[in-house]
Amino acid sequence: MSPHRPIRALIAITLAAVSACAGLPRGNAVPGDGPGQPRRVCQAAREPRELPAAAALVDSAGLVNAAANAWRHAGRPAGDVVFSLRYDPHGLNVRRQVIEHRVSRVLADSLQALAYAHRRTTPPADREWGVRLRMQLGEQPALKVERSVVCPPALRDPGMGPFSAAANRGWGDVRDSSPAPSMASAGTVWLRVSLDAAGNVTGVRVDRGGVLRGSDAHLLAAVRTLDFAPATEDGEPIPGEITIPYRVRGP
Structure with missing residues (x-):
């Protein structure tokens, strides 16, 4: 051959x-x-196996207060914002971005900056992983962690x-x-x-x-x-x- x-x-x-x-x-x-x-x-991603609480990703009390002030300053619009967050194996937040928003882009970007300012380091992991953080706006904004889409x-x-x-x-x-x-x-x-x-x-x-x-x-x-x-x-x-x-x- x-x-x-x-x-x-x-x-x-x-x-x-x-x-x-x-x-x-x-x-x-x-x-x-x-x-x-x-x-x-x-x-929907299965990693991490258990979704962390919002308080493990950000200083939730501080973020909620700052977000409420930004929301009032923007005229109290109805809606929510979803951030995509990714963490490296050391627990550092290596990426964050707005992927959904039902408010103005200016307000959404301001809230993303607040989420970064109130970020926390998560426990070490075997690999990089990501989640979504949904913020429902109002006098007392609500935070919810959701799975990313892969x-x-x-x-x-x-x-x-x-x-x-x-x-x-x-x-x-x-x-x-x-x-x-x-x-x-x-x-x-x-x-x-x-x-x-x-x-x-x-x-x-x-x-x-x-x-x-x-x-x-x-x-x-x-x-x-x-x-x-x-x-x-x-x-x-x-x-x-x-x-x-x-x-x-x-x-």
Whole structure:
């Protein structure tokens, strides 16, 4: 056999994907991040396992008093504001943004600044995590912690590069001068692909279905030719993982 023998790789358009918050319940398909981007099944995050109290995230008494003053100064509008908050493993608030508001943008931004000013450091964790903080405005604003919405990574375009046939026929060819990975017999293995927040491939491993023989470098190079949209949490990119089927012919 020629060393240029193609590996037939099946990249399903519908992907079995998991995000950084693994084991999430089935959710609803939503549009991608822009024109031509894939639709994703987004879900409520399960991390952290137990939602913290608002008082663990902010000085709730101080924030409520300051928010009430800002609300009165703005003319007592009815409505609420939802902030997306993300914490690093050391418990530091590394991101905060307004994702919903039913008041003026000026007031919403002022309340976000107050939430930051009254932030607290949370207990250490194994990984980054995020939640939402909803503020219902009034004379005594009410705070409620809710789960973030996580969208898994997705393949932006299954017809790109050496996988150009995938979009139409579900198959693609990968050719390389190095020996191709193979298995004792033809079959499909499922590859777990790790991605950073920019959608770059940071690692590939066999998740289930067999053990590949041959060049791991060849396999990694093949997967790196694909263009992935990263996972998102409340619309912001985060690291994640995606599982894709990879079908290899036997020797």
